[in-house]
Amino acid sequence: MNSTDLLLYVDSLTKRFPQVTAVDCVSLEIARGEIHCLLGENGAGKTTLAECIYGYLRPDSGRLIYKGKPVDITSPKEAIGYGIGMVHQHFVLVEPLSVIENIVLGVEGAGIRLQLEEAEERLRRLCQDYGLELDLHAKIWQLSVGQQQWVEILKTLFVGADLLIFDEPTAVLTPQEAANLFIVLQRMKKSGLSILLITHKLREVMDVSDRVTVLRKGRWITTQKTRDVSREELARLMVGREVNLRIERPEQQHGNVILEVENLTARNDFGRQVLHGVSFDLHSGEILGLAGVGGNGQKELSEAIIGVRKVAGGRICLHGKEIIGKSVQAILDAGVGHIPQDRIAEGLVMEFPVSLNLILGMQDRKPFRKGMVLDGKEIVGFAERVIADFEIATPSTEQITETLSGGNLQKVILARELSQEPRCLVANQPTRGLDVGAIEYVHRKLMEQRKRGAGVLLISEDLEEIFALSDRIAVIYKGQIVGVVDSQKASLEQIGLWMAGIIND
Numbered sequence: 129m130n131s132t133d134l135l136l137y138v139d140s141l142t143k144r145f146p147q148v149t150a151v152d153c154v155s156l157e158i159a160r161g162e163i164h165c166l167l168g169e170n171g172a173g174k175t176t177l178a179e180c181i182y183g184y185l186r187p188d189s190g191r192l193i194y195k196g197k198p199v200d201i202t203s204p205k206e207a208i209g210y211g212i213g214m215v216h217q218h219f220v221l222v223e224p225l226s227v228i229e230n231i232v233l234g235v236e237g238a239g240i241r242l243q244l245e246e247a248e249e250r251l252r253r254l255c256q257d258y259g260l261e262l263d264l265h266a267k268i269w270q271l272s273v274g275q276q277q278w279v280e281i282l283k284t285l286f287v288g289a290d291l292l293i294f295d296e297p298t299a300v301l302t303p304q305e306a307a308n309l310f311i312v313l314q315r316m317k318k319s320g321l322s323i324l325l326i327t328h329k330l331r332e333v334m335d336v337s338d339r340v341t342v343l344r345k346g347r348w349i350t351t352q353k354t355r356d357v358s359r360e361e362l363a364r365l366m367v368g369r370e371v372n373l374r375i376e377r378p379e380q381q382h383g384n385v386i387l388e389v390e391n392l393t394a395r396n397d398f399g400r401q402v403l404h405g406v407s408f409d410l411h412s413g414e415i416l417g418l419a420g421v422g423g424n425g426q427k428e429l430s431e432a433i434i435g436v437r438k439v440a441g442g443r444i445c446l447h448g449k450e451i452i453g454k455s456v457q458a459i460l461d462a463g464v465g466h467i468p469q470d471r472i473a474e475g476l477v478m479e480f481p482v483s484l485n486l487i488l489g490m491q492d493r494k495p496f497r498k499g500m501v502l503d504g505k506e507i508v509g510f511a512e513r514v515i516a517d518f519e520i521a522t523p524s525t526e527q528i529t530e531t532l533s534g535g536n537l538q539k540v541i542l543a544r545e546l547s548q549e550p551r552c553l554v555a556n557q558p559t560r561g562l563d564v565g566a567i568e569y570v571h572r573k574l575m576e577q578r579k580r581g582a583g584v585l586l587i588s589e590d591l592e593e594i595f596a597l598s599d600r601i602a603v604i605y606k607g608q609i610v611g612v613v614d615s616q617k618a619s620l621e622q623i624g625l626w627m628a629g630i631i632n633d
């Protein structure tokens with residue numbers, strides 16, 4: 129590469145944690161005006177590498193050469209000073225304040241004081257240049273997740289970034305929001321910005337990036353021009369083996385109705401009615417895909433089924449027995465499993481060792497409890513089995529959960545819920561944030577649940593996943609089921625139209 133084209137050279141960077149070498153002598157070149165994807169399995173070291181560049185972590189060895197000079201970046205504040213910005217998966221915005229206030233507050237922290245009006249003028253121009261549709265006076269809590277992400281992006285543009293790092297930006301976005309984000313990324317690239325994009329979605333890599341670097345177990349594997357590689361090759365490079373991106377769904381007779389939802393109504397946390405008479409049934413040995421853009425009542429529906437949300441009306445029957453009003457534990461014991469959408473907040477105690485999180489909710493049952501005490505040997509034995517089974521990357525069963533990588537945290541919950549062999553499984557976005565190898569694994573596991581006769585309600589915004597796994601597809605829009613169709617007879621166009629609320633019959 130011509131040296132004037134080179135923006136950042138990461139030279140032999142190493143970062144060790146007490147138990148693992150997360151980044152092992154990795155070198156990387158980021159050119160001016162390129163979109164560079166960083167790809168790798170859960171735990172490969174992507175976030176760690178990004179955080180070393182952003183000054184959030186200190187590398188043990190190696191150098192950063194930025195605009196031709198070695199730089200020592202010891203804090204995010206310094207990174208921002210150099211023109212390096214990072215958009216994290218979890219935003220750090222102040223909810224009661226407006227967009228402008230959030231952005232200017234951030235800058236004041238960096239030591240520059242600016243008048244609000246002056247800031248507003250510049251922000252308006254930035255929004256125009258990059259095509260961000262954002263009400264600068266709106267309070268953060270009024271914005272969708274996608275718009276909040278734009279605030280984070282604006283924050284970095286406002287202080288003048290040359291390099292923007294995105295850590296799995298689309299994991300929290302709807303498909304439409306993700307498409308919009310990529311249009312914005314292309315505009316940034318055109319105006320000369322460089323982008324380092326961490327993602328698990330191979331389609332995104334193929335669509336937007338100029339080059340892609342693959343990490344595996346902390347090591348650099350390859351850097352290639354995106355147009356020279358295929359999705360299948362990238363999957364293989366990441367995981368180190370062939371990955372089957374297609375799922376087998378053998379013909380299978382469905383059994384009795386397991387779950388029956390009738391005319392269900394419910395309100396959200398703010399008291400607004402979000403389920404308006406939802407009805408469907410789910411059979412044994414069936415995967416019912418529930419497609420829909422996020423925020424159309426999916427979360428409240430799954431919470432109502434597992435008993436954590438009070439319903440306003442209607443019926444939910446498990447094997448013909450009403451379960452509304454029963455305790456969460458009673459519903460769990462009756463054989464309902466749940467993979468929550470926000471797994472980290474709802475499903476894990478971060479300070480616990482991995483082994484305890486793997487049996488959370490089962491701790492009062494055999495074989496884990498012996499009389500009054502927990503049976504440590506049983507728990508560790510069980511944990512060792514599922515850690516191996518689900519390929520959870522952790523140095524030991526007793527590792528504190530907090531230190532696991534994002535995808536491995538998710539695997540802990542999946543492993544726990546699937547190992548209980550539920551009769552009815554409510555899986556809310558089960559593969560969000562997982563690498564291709566892990567997705568293949570989860571899909572196989574869901575098919576196994578179907579095979580052994582469980583009913584699976586698969587809630588997903590990923591239409592590819594819905595089509596590949598489901599026997600029938602239902603679409604939820606504004607708290608109503610707008611259509612149910614046999615997946616063999618469904619077309620992508622029709623489901624897409626239903627998801628947008630366009631019903632043509």
Ligand SMILES: Nc1ncnc2c1ncn2[C@@H]1O[C@H](COP(=O)(O)OP(=O)(O)OP(=O)(O)O)[C@@H](O)[C@H]1O
Pocket residue numbers: 145146147148149150168169170171172173174175176177521531532533534535536
């Ligand atoms: N603070 C920490 N203490 C100990 N180990 C850590 C810490 N942070 C990360 N690790 C370990 O470093 C390795 C790399 O983690 P990292 O978060 O960089 O992975 P990743 O590629 O971003 O994965 P994912 O796709 O799951 O987000 C993992 O084995 C992880 O458990």
Ligand SMILES: [Mg+2]
Pocket residue numbers: 174175176533534535
């Ligand atoms: Mg990560």
